Amino acid sequence: MDFPAQPWPTGRAEQLEPLVRRVLAPNPGPFTFTGTETYLVGAAGALAVIDPGPDDPAHLGALLEALGDAPVAAICCTHNHRDHSPAAALLAVATGAPVIGCAPLALTSAGPRGDAPFDPTYAPDHVLADGDSLSGPDWTLTAVATPGHTSNHLCFALEQSGALFTGDHVMGWSTSVVIPPDGDMAAYMASLDKLHSREDRVYYPAHGPQVDKPRQLVRGMIGHRRQRERQILRLLGTGEARIVELVPRMYKGLDERLHGAAGMSVLAHLVELEQRGTVERRDEVWMLLEG
Structure with a gap:
């Protein structure tokens, strides 16, 4: 998929639906597309921040500007690659909010990577298991365990609107990278089957455009992987x-x-x-x- 024409909405809060805004980080690249997309969930009172992104002062400043005076109830990470989680600690210091989400994981690889390395500084205050939920005044997020891209990967379902924040597990611009030993193709395929059985209305990935026909895309991704296997x-x-x-x-x-x-x-x-x-x-x- 070709990159969209610039300018991109880097650093600007975009309203996607009543409870969801998106802020694009300034870290474009061959494996991040136009950059990491951080999501702000909630319209009144304390908000949730999903995938706060890389350690980048400009992105942190954009997030704090978008948050304004609103308190933050939770900083949630789908997984802890360095394009997703390093800003969590910085945002926690700035807002006092707990870091909640995937389990900590730090592996090194001597071989070539097709994604970012793990963030060894990631230290969540609370780890969510499959089906665990957290709530704010007008939102509830439920963790959906989706191992494969990484063994600790979570998606987050917004119960009020039928949206699913898919991190790197499902993206609209590219298939997810699965790199052993932590990346596991069998787990990845099982997680795709799991999502295909759900009835989510829209996917908001961490890279690339939103997915308005999620089950159709997931079905195609399953077919693509089976084609590679054959x-x-x-x-x-x-x-x-x-x-x-x-x-x-x-x-x-x-x-x-x-x-x-x-x-x-x-x-x-x-x-x-x-x-x-x-x-x-x-x-x-x-x-x-x-x-």
């Missing part, structure tokens, strides 16, 4: 191969600078297939199992 099996059916050999055959025309990140996605599929007993590996070489 492609891997078809290629391995012609002979054993290493991931570096599969990537250019699967992602024809892809910028070679992105081959490492694509290889992580292929690895996630292969690990799932290995767990199902469909493929096996010997060192870096992958092959189909007979029968």
Whole structure:
């Protein structure tokens, strides 16, 4: 998907519906699109802030300006990649609000990444489990556990309007990156099935445009991943191969600078297939199992 024409609404509070405003952070990039989108939930009294974003003084200033004199009841994080959670601690100091949401997680990776690294400073005051809720004067947010992109990923359902804040699990501009060992393709697919079974009216992702036909998009994402899986099996059916050999055959025309990140996605599929007993590996070489 191409980037939209500038200027983008960076730093400006946009009213999306009566209970929801959005503020775009100034951190555009190949894996963040036009930037991280922070959501302010509530119209009267104490508000919730979802995915406060990166450690950026301009973004923090934009959030405080958008909040005005309104108190903050909760600062909620879908997961703690560095484009999502570092501003939580800064906003907590400025507002006195607790940080509530995903569990803390900090892993390092020596290989190429297709997303931001984890934020090791993330320290929530309270962790939400699947189905847990928090409320303000005119809003209730319910946590929907959606592991896959990360093992600690949560979405947040706004009960009053049928909106779902999907973080990086479902985005309108790109599929989510799944990078082992924490990223798990089987969990990701199960989470997609979980969302497809819901009746949410609209998705508000952390990157890219809102999703007005959520079940249709999720159905397409499930199909896309299964197509990739079939492609891997078809290629391995012609002979054993290493991931570096599969990537250019699967992602024809892809910028070679992105081959490492694509290889992580292929690895996630292969690990799932290995767990199902469909493929096996010997060192870096992958092959189909007979029968």
